Every structure is written in C-alpha cells, then in structure tokens.
Amino acid sequence: MSMARPILQMTNIHKRFPGVKALSGVSLRLFPGEVHALMGENGAGKSTLIKVLTGVYSIDDGTVEMEGIPITVHNPLESQAAGISTVYQEVNLCPNLTVAENIFIGREPRKLGRIIWKEMNRKAEVLLKDRLNLDIDVAQPLHMYSVAVQQLIAIARALNISAKVLILDEPTSSLDKNEVEQLFRVVRKLKSDGLAILFVTHFLDQMYEISDRVTILRNGEFAGEHMAKDLTRLDLVLKMIGKELNLLEELPVLSGTNKDKAGEELLKAEGLGRKGAIEPFDLSISKGEVVGLAGLLGSGRTEAARLLFGADKPDTGKLTFAVGGGNVRSPREAIHRRIAFCSENRKTEGIIGDLTIRENIILALQAKLGWFKTISRKRQDEVAEEYIRMLNINPPNPDHLIKNLSGGNQQKVLLARWLLTEPDLFILDEPTRGIDIGAKAEIQKLVLSLSRQGMSFVFISSELEEVIRVSDKIVVLRDRHKVTEISDKDMSQHTIMQAIAGS
Structure with missing residues (x-):
C-alpha cells in the first residue's frame, strides 16, 4: 500500500443547486493499491461527489488533483481521459451485443474502416483473463451471462480506458453472496496491480471485508477519513447518523401510553424472503401494534415492506393472516386484505x-x-x-x-x-422524510392515535428517535438480514445502534 502521495485528491469541494447546498467543504484522497470506501446515508452527498469527480456536474469551489497536477473535467469523456473510470450500480452496457463488442464499443480495432473481429475477440479474452481472471466466450451476447459477470465486463471496459482510478458505485446491490465473493476476488487483484478503487456501498460487512480506508459523508459535509481497521462499527454508524448517543437518549418517547395493548395476532411472516433483496425473516404483528423497522440505507427495510404488501413476490416462506390466510400476491390483493402502503418514493410511487x-x-x-x-x-x-x-x-x-x-x-x-380504505395494517416507509418538524409531529401523533383505535402499523424511518417514539417493538435489520427484535423495555438509542453496527 503506497502512502507517498495520493493518486487523486479532492480538496474543499463545494456544490450548490438552487436552494440546496449539496456538498460543503468535502475532501477525498485516493491512494494507489487501496480500496477506499465512501459511505453515508441518503442525502449525504455520495452521488453528487461522484458526479463532480466524473464531470457530470461542475465544481463551484475546491480543487481536484491527479498525481499532484490540478485537473478540471467538464464531462465524463474528459474524466476518462484523465484516467478516472466509473462502473455504476445499473450495468449500462448493451445486452444484445457480444462481450467483446461491449468492452471495445467505440474503440474497435479497424483496418480500412472495417472492424477486425478476430483481433477484438482476442484482445477481450486477454483482458478478461489477465486482469480479471475471467475465462468466458467473448463472442457470446452479453445477456447470456449473469449480472455478476456483466458487472465484471463493465469493469473490464473501464480498465480498457487506461484507468488509474476505478469508481465502483454500489456494485454489489444486485448480487448474491457467491457473486459478491467473485467480484471481491477481482477487486483484490486490481488493488494488487496498483489501481486506486473507490467503493461506494451501504453494506457494513462488505465495507470492512474489502476496504482499507473509508471516507464518511453526512448531510453534504465531510464527516471524517479513517483506516477501516481502526474504526469500530458503532463509531461508523454514529458518524453516518451524526448524533451523539447521550443527546439522542434525552429525547422524549411519545408512545409510552401505547405500550400495554394486547391485541390478537393480525399477521405472521415465517421465513419470508426474496433472493437479492432480503434474507428470510420471521415477523408477527398484532392488532393495534406499531412495529418499527430500523437499519441503515440498504439494510432491507423497504424490501421487507414490499414483500408484506405484495409489491414484490417472495421466493421463500409464507404470510399468514388471522382471517383468510395465504400470501399476498399483488398490491390489489393486499388492498382487499385491508393492507395499505405509503412508499418512501413519494414523487415516483405516490x-x-x-x-x-x-x-x-x-x-x-x-x-x-x-x-x-x-x-x-x-x-x-x-x-x-x-x-x-x-x-x-x-x-x-x-x-x-x-x-x-x-x-x-x-x-x-x-x-x-x-386511510380512506380503512386498513387493518398500514405500512409507512419513511413517512416524514423531507418534511418540516411540525408535519412530522402531526404524522407521529396520528400513528399513535390510530394504533390506540386498533390499527396496526409497520413504521420505517432512518431517524431512530422517531422509530422509538412510536413503536411497541423494533425489528433491526443489517445488510439484508433481520438481526434482532427489541421490545419496549429494551428500547434505547444505544441498544439499537449497537445492533445495527453488529457490536
């Protein structure tokens, strides 16, 4: 691991949009032969920082240096020319073209204006074998291969543009455990080749498994750079959320009068799961009960809620109702079973x-x-x-x-x-995100009032104090797994954060 000089350094970066300060004084250093994780919750500024680095957005203030030389990139092509390549969460290749065509698209070897197919296929095979230890038929269409292999081919394309810095933006979000291991083997090889790798992720376990260094952003600001081995999980969670435990625990809990309900069981999930979304979990919800789902971005909260509502179909397990029984197969069936769902994507799904x-x-x-x-x-x-x-x-x-x-x-x-549908179970996914404190209080009070009248809730929020205020019990999720269930008497910010951190 070289510490002589960062290959890329961003210093005091500022980026503003009308009415929004997206980045304020953010810095980032990438060293050759290191995997550097970039972490933060929704709205932390991770995507904006990457877009600034790759020329999608211009910088308002601050400097970017590549190998000690100041650079200014105005678009992604200039970013690539400077040696910065990005592989995005959604594989942006052409599934109808061959593997070799995808790697060399726009840069095909030609003679007299015609593509030399044999040479292109040979170069693609050499690149995949030498750099990624991947031995596949490069003449096959891309769609013949798994998402994990397509991700590796996207990396190969990025490397073929003489990359010195490789940005992996949420590369594991659609991969299963074995596919993640395959990707990480490649990442370790590229690291040993001296590449600087920026790994954007929301999975704690994966960050600690693959990363040497981590930069944390919070609300568009720089919250620290640390060697991964020196940063405890609890400290990482605290820096991402940005509140001290003692301050959080001083906040009043509003649901104290709501804790002694003993309603009959309304719904029970047993081994309910969906590959690539959420590992099998158990959950029971009683009449009039508020069940909070707590966890970081990507922990599986929304994915669990979508299974309960029938928006996604489970691969395993079953969902049993007090009346009727059976799985919910669609949102329409969920509505007829008196289940309501407010999505976190208010603008696109609401x-x-x-x-x-x-x-x-x-x-x-x-x-x-x-x-x-x-x-x-x-x-x-x-x-x-x-x-x-x-x-x-x-x-x-x-x-x-x-x-x-x-x-x-x-x-x-x-x-x-x-509410007009008179639901028995109301699933609220981030119902107070992006709204003012007065509206938040009104919604929290409404949840408590309706639960006292017998309506059940699944309440999802990134704000732990809010989850504690309204919940009768809290289910904690981490990296797509349910890790624990915390009852009223054990609820505290410290207990929940420790469960999220896995410590």
Whole structure:
C-alpha cells in the first residue's frame, strides 16, 4: 500500500443547486493499491461527489488533483481521459451485443474502416483473463451471462480506458453472496496491480471485508477519513447518523401510553424472503401494534415492506393472516386484505402531480372498488373535505394540484388516500422524510392515535428517535438480514445502534 502521495485528491469541494447546498467543504484522497470506501446515508452527498469527480456536474469551489497536477473535467469523456473510470450500480452496457463488442464499443480495432473481429475477440479474452481472471466466450451476447459477470465486463471496459482510478458505485446491490465473493476476488487483484478503487456501498460487512480506508459523508459535509481497521462499527454508524448517543437518549418517547395493548395476532411472516433483496425473516404483528423497522440505507427495510404488501413476490416462506390466510400476491390483493402502503418514493410511487388533491385522495379507494364502480363526484368532494380537515392539509382546496403542495402536505394527502380504505395494517416507509418538524409531529401523533383505535402499523424511518417514539417493538435489520427484535423495555438509542453496527 503506497502512502507517498495520493493518486487523486479532492480538496474543499463545494456544490450548490438552487436552494440546496449539496456538498460543503468535502475532501477525498485516493491512494494507489487501496480500496477506499465512501459511505453515508441518503442525502449525504455520495452521488453528487461522484458526479463532480466524473464531470457530470461542475465544481463551484475546491480543487481536484491527479498525481499532484490540478485537473478540471467538464464531462465524463474528459474524466476518462484523465484516467478516472466509473462502473455504476445499473450495468449500462448493451445486452444484445457480444462481450467483446461491449468492452471495445467505440474503440474497435479497424483496418480500412472495417472492424477486425478476430483481433477484438482476442484482445477481450486477454483482458478478461489477465486482469480479471475471467475465462468466458467473448463472442457470446452479453445477456447470456449473469449480472455478476456483466458487472465484471463493465469493469473490464473501464480498465480498457487506461484507468488509474476505478469508481465502483454500489456494485454489489444486485448480487448474491457467491457473486459478491467473485467480484471481491477481482477487486483484490486490481488493488494488487496498483489501481486506486473507490467503493461506494451501504453494506457494513462488505465495507470492512474489502476496504482499507473509508471516507464518511453526512448531510453534504465531510464527516471524517479513517483506516477501516481502526474504526469500530458503532463509531461508523454514529458518524453516518451524526448524533451523539447521550443527546439522542434525552429525547422524549411519545408512545409510552401505547405500550400495554394486547391485541390478537393480525399477521405472521415465517421465513419470508426474496433472493437479492432480503434474507428470510420471521415477523408477527398484532392488532393495534406499531412495529418499527430500523437499519441503515440498504439494510432491507423497504424490501421487507414490499414483500408484506405484495409489491414484490417472495421466493421463500409464507404470510399468514388471522382471517383468510395465504400470501399476498399483488398490491390489489393486499388492498382487499385491508393492507395499505405509503412508499418512501413519494414523487415516483405516490403522488400523481397533475391530478388534484381530491383525485389523489380517492385513488386507492377507487382501485379497491374496481374501475367499473365509479365514486360519484359528490362522494369524492365529501371524503376529500373530511380528510383535508382531519389532517390539516394546506391549502384546503380539494381542486388544488398536488404537485404545487409542500412535501409535508403531499405526504398528508397520501396518508388520507390510504386511510380512506380503512386498513387493518398500514405500512409507512419513511413517512416524514423531507418534511418540516411540525408535519412530522402531526404524522407521529396520528400513528399513535390510530394504533390506540386498533390499527396496526409497520413504521420505517432512518431517524431512530422517531422509530422509538412510536413503536411497541423494533425489528433491526443489517445488510439484508433481520438481526434482532427489541421490545419496549429494551428500547434505547444505544441498544439499537449497537445492533445495527453488529457490536
């Protein structure tokens, strides 16, 4: 491992967008022969930093040096010319082309304007064998190979552009355990060849397995650079979340009066799992119970929720209901079983921006009734006005376009949409992300009030204090595994963070 000089150094990087400071004083050093992890929660600035480095975004302030020489890149092509290559989470190759064509696309060996196919295939084979220890038929179409092999071919393409720095952006998110091991063998070989590798990940175990050094970002700011072996898991989690335990534990718990419910079991998941998304887990939910799901980004919280709602189909296990039994096979069936789901992707999986508040509110009820049993305009107006008043949606005009509302009021409209279906179980995935403190408090109080009336909740939030405030029990997930279940009497920030960190 060379410590003489970083091959790439970013210093005091600032990047602003209208109304948003995405990066503020961020620094990053990459050394040859090292795997350097970049970690942080949603909104930490990881993606923005990579886009600045690769020329997708321009830098407002700060400097970038390559081998001690200041550089300025205006686009990804200039970034590649400087020796910086990126392999993204989604493999951006052409599945209908051969492996060799994908590696050399745009740079095919030619003679008199014609591609020399034999030479291109030979060069592709040599590159894959020598650099990646991969022996495959490069004349086969890319789609013939697994996602893991396609990821390696994307790396081969990046290396073929004389890369000195290789950025791997969430490369393991779609891989199983064996495929991850295959990728890591390649990463270790490239590291031994002297390449500087930036490994962007949200998996704690993988970070410690493969990384020499780690840089942590938090809310667009630099939260520290550490040697991975010297940083405990608990300290890493604290730096990512950015709050001291003693301060967190001083926050009041709002759900104390909600802890003695003894409702009958509503739902039970046994060995429920989906390959590449969430390992098999057990979970029981009682009537009127609030079950919190806690864990870092990528821990499997959303994936578990989607299985419960039928948005994704499980590979293993079963889901048993107190009434009816059987797995939920689709969101429509979930709605008929009185399950509601507010997605974390409010903009893409929630609101329909060009519809009004009223139209957005009645959507789930209309789907439950079927499109041939149209809800009358009079009934639409009645329910819209009722829930606008109940949830204090502002402006209180049902004909106002939802895209013109604040984030907090958009979230309230989505809550109204699902409450109108009178669910027995309400799954809330990050219901308070990106909204003001007043709206957060209103939503938390609504959850507690409805749970006292017998409605059950699965409550997912990145803010641990919020999960503790509303939950009767907390399920902790880490790296797509359920690691523990914490009851009311054992709930504390310290206990949860230790479980997340695996310490």
